[in-house]
Amino acid sequence: MADTAATANTEIPVVPADDATTDGVRRRDFINIAAISAAGVGGAALLLPLISQMAPSQDVLAESTTEVDVAAIEPGQAIKAVFRKQPLFVRRLTPAEMAAADAVPVDSLRDAASLADRTREGHRDLLVTMGVCTHLGCVPLGAAEGEVKGEFGGYFCPCHGSHYDTAGRIRKGPAPTNLEVPEYAFTSDTTITVG
Template sequence: MATPDYVENPTQQPPLTGPAEEAGDGVRRRDFINIAALSFAGVGAATVLIPLVNQMNPSADVLALASIEVDLSKIAPGQAIKTMWRKQPVFIRNLTPKEIGEANAVPLSALRDPQTLADRTKEGHINWLITLGVCTHLGCVPLGAGEGEAKGDFGGYFCPCHGSHYDTAARVRKGPAPLNLQVPEYAFKSDTVVQIG
């Protein structure tokens, strides 16, 4: 009896052909379509969301007011000016040595909101006091920065709305205001120029 040229091995599987092979390719095509659809949806969502989020950013005019520079060279000792920053008044006062001495002589125990003059000014520029010109009671603008305005009982600022008095370091000394005038963030660009904000 002759031996056959081909012996069938029952454990060996014939190579895939026909519909089974096409099913494997179909899975790959389906994955590609899903990935493409998700990518398209992601790009579409980003296209819609970016303008919506961007509209919440501050406008150019607000960003322009985010910081201001003020020339201090024309402010004489003992004089104060009022400027505007972020639509709020800012008082800049060039303290005299006498005013500095008076502020430093006040014991912290006598203050409602205890802060030294050094806490409220920058090192090396203790004569420059920069505060927001907004009373901490109800938001009125105190007097004392302009020429001839009432400076209150302590030579600083006086709020005409409810009678709060601030000393030369803009610390509350009398009246309903609970806190000192707020010191904004600022930095000296030179000896005569300060950047607020």
């Protein structure tokens, strides 16, 4: 028992630290910094391919915008183009079609929008819409010469009977909303860029 009391009272001698370990980086600190740096570089090398594979491919980037020349479209005519693998309708409205669209009270529409809301300032006669019915995604008729335009002179979806007016607004049938107007801008008086 005396031995345990003697060892309990024994103090451990303190070894003075040399100046290199107190002022600088100790060996253990250097190993920790090196290990964390290696893990960071390894993590970045692992994440870089995962993140870069989520970037759009070149063919998708090429389809992100579409340029359409609208100079040859006469009043009352429409053309079909392709935007992101979906049909795009570009229609030049006649003064009578614009007047018919303006005569409809906006609050009586299922999806309230005026012709001015659906066209660009200064180009009120040019309507640009996606050619996809908002009911189940069929392609409406009415953009090509001789196609059925429906009861309101715009577009008619043959799948389930949705009727759109000259402004592409839903007027009759199961479609819940108007034909979508994509983002587009006039790059000149005769060219639009969609997307």
